[in-house]
Amino acid sequence: MDKEQINKKLEEVIRDVLPDVEDINMTSSITDIYGVNSVSLIRLIVAAESKFDVQFSDYELALSSYDTFGDLAATISEKLAQ
Amino acid sequence: MADMKKLPVTYPTITSWQWHATLFSILSDDENAKKWIFSNYIQLRCYNIQEIFTGDEMLLTDMMPGSSSLKQCPYLVFSLLTKAQIESYCGNIIDFIIKTIDLNGYVYGVFDEAKILCDAEVDYKFPHELFIYGYNRDEEIFYVGDFTFQDHYSYNTVSFSDIERGYEVITEKDDHVFKDDYKGGRGLYVVMKNSDTVCYDVDIELIKTTLREYLNSMDTKNHFRMMRNRFNDTTFGIKVYDKTLAQIERQVHAEEPDYDIRALHVMYDHKVLMLERIKYLMNNGYLKYNQDTIDEYETVVTNMLTARNLLVRISITGEIEAASRFKKYFDTAKEKEVCVLFRILAELEEN
Numbered sequence: 299m300d301k302e303q304i305n306k307k308l309e310e311v312i313r314d315v316l317p318d319v320e321d322i323n324m325t326s327s328i329t330d331i332y333g334v335n336s337v338s339l340i341r342l343i344v345a346a347e348s349k350f351d352v353q354f355s356d357y358e359l360a361l362s363s364y365d366t367f368g369d370l371a372a373t374i375s376e377k378l379a380q
Numbered sequence: 381m382a383d384m385k386k387l388p389v390t391y392p393t394i395t396s397w398q399w400h401a402t403l404f405s406i407l408s409d410d411e412n413a414k415k416w417i418f419s420n421y422i423q424l425r426c427y428n429i430q431e432i433f434t435g436d437e438m439l440l441t442d443m444m445p446g447s448s449s450l451k452q453c454p455y456l457v458f459s460l461l462t463k464a465q466i467e468s469y470c471g472n473i474i475d476f477i478i479k480t481i482d483l484n485g486y487v488y489g490v491f492d493e494a495k496i497l498c499d500a501e502v503d504y505k506f507p508h509e510l511f512i513y514g515y516n517r518d519e520e521i522f523y524v525g526d527f528t529f530q531d532h533y534s535y536n537t538v539s540f541s542d543i544e545r546g547y548e549v550i551t552e553k554d555d556h557v558f559k560d561d562y563k564g565g566r567g568l569y570v571v572m573k574n575s576d577t578v579c580y581d582v583d584i585e586l587i588k589t590t591l592r593e594y595l596n597s598m599d600t601k602n603h604f605r606m607m608r609n610r611f612n613d614t615t616f617g618i619k620v621y622d623k624t625l626a627q628i629e630r631q632v633h634a635e636e637p638d639y640d641i642r643a644l645h646v647m648y649d650h651k652v653l654m655l656e657r658i659k660y661l662m663n664n665g666y667l668k669y670n671q672d673t674i675d676e677y678e679t680v681v682t683n684m685l686t687a688r689n690l691l692v693r694i695s696i697t698g699e700i701e702a703a704s705r706f707k708k709y710f711d712t713a714k715e716k717e718v719c720v721l722f723r724i725l726a727e728l729e730e731n
Contacts, residue, residue, distance in 0.1 A: 335532040340692045356705060357682070359689035 386514030
């Protein structure tokens with residue numbers, strides 16, 4: 299799956315989990331711009347695991363690991379490549 | 381009176397309880413206040429109580445001096461005003477809050493947040509502490525801080541009319557802030573910043589004493605007699621790890637699991653603050669700078685954060701088999717923390 303496909307699929311997950319989010323920019327701050335917090339991030343990760351058939355470790359659930367949705371996409375990409 | 385005023389707030393370093401989030405919203409970035417903050421918040425305690433709203437049993441965990449911090453902190457000026465005083469001085473709650481903010485006073489007290497959150501009339505109450513730090517008369521809104529509006533601590537706005545409704549319906553029985561002060565009646569706290577001059581220096585003796593008491597899980601009630609110490613089954617210090625772990629295991633294996641992350645969040649905040657304390661003591665010459673100690677303590681913070689996030693994950697997915705991993709994170713955090721803090725205590729005692 300290439301970067302564009304991952305971003306597109308991740309956008310679907312974001313819209314599903316965070317229905318209030320309108321324009322998704324993969325490089326904007328997820329906390330400042332989209333109000334993502336530690337709980338909503340874990341909801342996103344759980345939904346992404348199911349969508350992409352990947353598994354995040356417990357240590358990868360920390361909000362501080364992801365500044366942007368692009369960081370989340372990059373982690374998914376690494377997992378898909380393994 | 382001005383049309384709008386917002387008193388300064390900084391998103392708090394720790395958010396586990398409303399009283400901490402309030403104090404840290406006002407003082408988080410204040411260099412003088414750090415002298416008091418880092419001398420306190422060392423001892424942890426927990427006990428089982430009945431949840432105010434649901435009646436369910438909950439493990440209440442907190443850092444001492446807990447909810448007394450707003451009254452005890454010398455870098456705040458604290459006043460308690462009864463409902464009768466408020467009405468006598470100002471006639472109504474809206475004018476009282478606006479005048480208080482005009483005089484640089486933050487307002488804190490119990491409001492029925494069910495009335496604030498729900499457009500429709502509801503037949504239940506959700507009495508909760510609200511922190512009010514500003515107003516806008518044109519828009520008829522107050523600026524507030526609370527956990528209730530989103531699923532984490534956040535700053536929001538509430539209309540004048542919702543504040544009025546949320547205040548009026550609270551009875552003496554509902555006002556747990558006044559009840560916890562052993563006071564009858566009801567009312568509000570007014571809190572002002574008082575940090576222009578140093579009135580309290582870093583208290584190394586208190587830090588040493590409470591570190592010792594924390595590490596040895598000693599009963600610290602007598603140091604904090606101003607606090608709510610009405611419970612006999614209180615667990616102190618490092619043993620709070622065991623109590624919390626047992627509580628989580630009970631929660632996740634219950635027939636109808638109730639995932640309450642609050643105890644874990646307090647423990648995580650305790651580690652965040654301890655790490656900041658260690659860095660502060662090093663940067664200010666109370667401890668020798670040692671990056672290895674900082675790195676070691678960071679693993680304590682990481683493991684507590686991971687445990688908290690794991691509980692959030694289980695609450696979403698229901699994968700209770702993952703609960704077996706809590707013990708690993710708790711054991712790692714506890715072992716590292718004991719090791720680092722004993723070393724720090726020894727160094728402080730040598731100096």
